[in-house]
Amino acid sequence: MKKQFNPERSRGAKPKVAFFDFTDCEGCQLQFANMGQALLEVAGLVDIVNFREIMSEEGQDYEIAFIEGSITTDKDVTRVKKIREKANVLVALGACATIGGVNGIKNRAPLELAKERVYGKKSDTINTINTMPVHKVVKVDYFIHGCPAYIPEIITVIKCLLMGRPYVLPNYAVCTECKMNENVCRYEKDQECLGPVTRAGCNSWCVNNGNRCYGCRGLVDNPAADGQKDILLKYGLKLEEILQHFTLYNDSMGEKYDQAFK
Amino acid sequence: MKYASIKKEDLNIWLEYLSGRARLYAPRKKENLFVFRPVKDISEIALKYIPTILPPKKYYFPQKEKLFKFKIRPFKTAKAIKEFEDFILFAVHTCDIAGIQCLDVIFRESPEDPNYLNRKEKMIIIGIECLEYCDKHANCTSMGNHVPRGGYDLMLVDIGEKFILHINSEKGEKLIRGLTYIKEANDADMLSLERVREAKKKIFKEELNGSLAKIYETFDRHFASPIWQDVGRRCVACGNCTSVCPTCYCFDTSDEMKLSLNEGMRYRIWNSCQMEDYAKVAGGEDFRKGRDSRQRHRYYRKFKYPVDKFNRYFCTGCGRCTRTCMAEISLIETVNSLLAAESGTPERPSASGVAERGEAK
Known part of the structure; x- marks a missing residue:
């Protein structure tokens, strides 16, 4: 059994947060970085240890993992599974991670054809699988939809995960x-x-x-x-x-x- | 003084005066539709308009309303927020005034709703009577709301060169007291008003093919009608019909924390019986599965349940639910289909039957 994320901890030591991107444009991480004043407050509540867009260190010790991007190669599958093993809480950030997003266009054609269209003669050196959202490979605790993710919703989800509460997605149009x-x-x-x-x-x-x-x-x-x-x-x-x-x-x-x- | 009059050329002077007395909200154009907005420029006010996208409900029962602040450590909750400023709703149609009367019934029922009442206390309603149909979707005559039936402070009626002002409250009287350009209505004015009302009788005809009593009985008997399945099949559950309804008042509350995670605000947010999860309870049981039963519920909440409980129909006849529905679910058509089923003529009345009244623009 995976140890549950303990919200009480946030009152003492700050939980460590890491960001990982898969197949995407990194625009949703950019949304996170563009949070403005709220980013300073968030930084006071959590310890960001890995976030390529805003820092050069790459900490591998984390409790909360934000996954951006969809899963499109065998390597991605292995990598995301490893992250899941390490993280107590896993958040899918942005449309690519939550629903596959635009990358899903690849699935409309047979894989071989898709590879050839993009890589031409070098296509046989490329490993690719059908595009999948993160939850098709590992368990996702929080979903932040959108292309790009909507900043007020990112903040709401952060509050929920720090309080140890679920974020209930709207189920209306x-x-x-x-x-x-x-x-x-x-x-x-x-x-x-x-x-x-x-x-x-x-x-x-x-x-x-x-x-x-x-x-x-x-x-x-x-x-x-x-x-x-x-x-x-x-x-x-x-x-x-x-x-x-x-x-x-x-x-x-x-x-x-x-x-x-x- | 019960009736006063104001010359049309003086109306803008009065509106300037009103905007100095309280916050003024009035309809104005938004693309091809209309919305109530705070008045910045008096020339933008639309006196002739089809019902606004949202009813003026948003000012006394806002989409997302702050209820109170709270703190966790030390635990503290505040009383209902009640610092509201005086405001005037100007040029409100009689259908929307009926909507306000309906919500009054709901929110005054014990336990009274302090947030609603605090706002309502600050509100002044100046109505305007429609002299022709806004469009083919309205069913105000059947609901008896095509003419003023109280619930306002002042009511404007266009009699040509002047507006007649019906003074219906002390609040209303205060807004015209001591103004030289607003005079007591004379005999000729009153005669014109009578003529206008006579002319209206030729234009406004009952839109539903049966009396309200008959409609009530029909609803009583047609709960299992296949008509609901047809409506449900077309519905996409977008919730537009309930958002725009002047008498829908369902809400949800939500506590939003600040990033300190120690202080927060409780909000009240509009909710809708058309939503998938609305009648779901713990354990996953759903009391109104399917869009057909949810649409039916909406209709019963207008023509049956409130009649049982409050002896009042909760459809005002504004036509907004039909106007806003992209699936073209029409209230007039649905009710008339039920009435036809009741009297044994199963064929559905065509949309052209509704259009015969013509579109008064």
Whole structure:
């Protein structure tokens, strides 16, 4: 049995935190570094021992591990398993880590073809496996969705893990937050949006700023596939286009998504 | 003085005066829709508007409301936050005033809700009567809310060159007292008001194909109707219909800690019966599995349950739930389908039946 993370410890010695990136753009770690004033407060509560973007030391003694990026090679699998063995708490940070993210596009083609497209003649020297979110390989204690992760949510999760409490992910659509922000619905303007089936928690960040929802937080537990398809079809989208929208971030989420949307 | 009048050219002078008396909120355009906003520029106020995206509910029952501060060590909680400033809601439609009356019933029921009442105490409502339909989605006539039925401090009615002001409270009277440009309504004004109301009778017709009593009975008998499955199949459970409803009041509370992890704030946040986890309890049991039973619940919360409990329908007829639904679930269509099923004519009334009234813009 793995020893549980003890929140009482944070009142004495500060828990050691390490960041590790896998297949990703490191943008979510950058979000963490961009936290502003709150970063100073967080630094007072935890001891950051490994974070490539903000420091040069690489401590290997840690209790909390933030994993960024998706798992795409055999080496990744071994590495993340090792981190899991060492860490008491494991956090998946950002869309690549939580749902596979954009990297999942690789899964649309057979692996050999994907390799050849990217590496050409050198493809046989490359090891690659189907893109997986972190929880397909090891147990994840906290999920911070989003591409990139939303800073207020990162802070909320940090508080939860320091208090030793679970972070309950919203299981309702982005629309709920979007409506509370009193945005004019994109469907009202004949523009498509994945808000109705995408998990909330971002405070409708993109739509607030005039963009559409791309579904980067993954879908709600029980997305209304039929209803959503009807809506998109009504707004003139073809089924293939709809599928592309759904799979931009969620392609590596597997069967549940395939059944609902393919 | 019960009725007063103000010339249209003097309205802006009065609005300037009002904005000096209290914080003024009024509808203004946002892209192709409307929203209530603090008034910065009086010329932006829209007197003719289709119901705003969110009802004015957001000012007396905010989306995310601070309830009180607390501290863990030493343990301490504060009383409900009640420092609110006076505010005026200007140009509120009669449907939305009905919404305020409904929430009054809810939050005044014992135990009274201090946060709501503290805000409500500071609120002044100046209504405006609609003289034509906002659009085809409204069912205000069937709900009896197309005409003023109290619940406001002042009510504006456009009679051509002037507005008639119905003075319905002392708070309202104070806002016009001593102003030379607001006069007691004369006989000619009152005659014009009567004419306006007569003309309205030709425009506003009951939108639902049955009386409220009949609708209540129908709901009583059609809990298992296949109509709910049809509605549920189209629903994506986005929760738009409940967010925009002036009488939906479900909320959740959440404690948010500061990074000190010793102090925090308790918030009250809007919740919705359309959400997947809403009726789930410990152990994973779900009392309203499926979007069909959740949609049905929403309708019953408007046309059946509050009638049993408070003798009041909780649909105001504003039409927002239909207007905001991207799956085009229409309240008028659903209720009329139930009424048709009740009277044994199973065919669904077409959307064109609704559109016949035309769209008054």
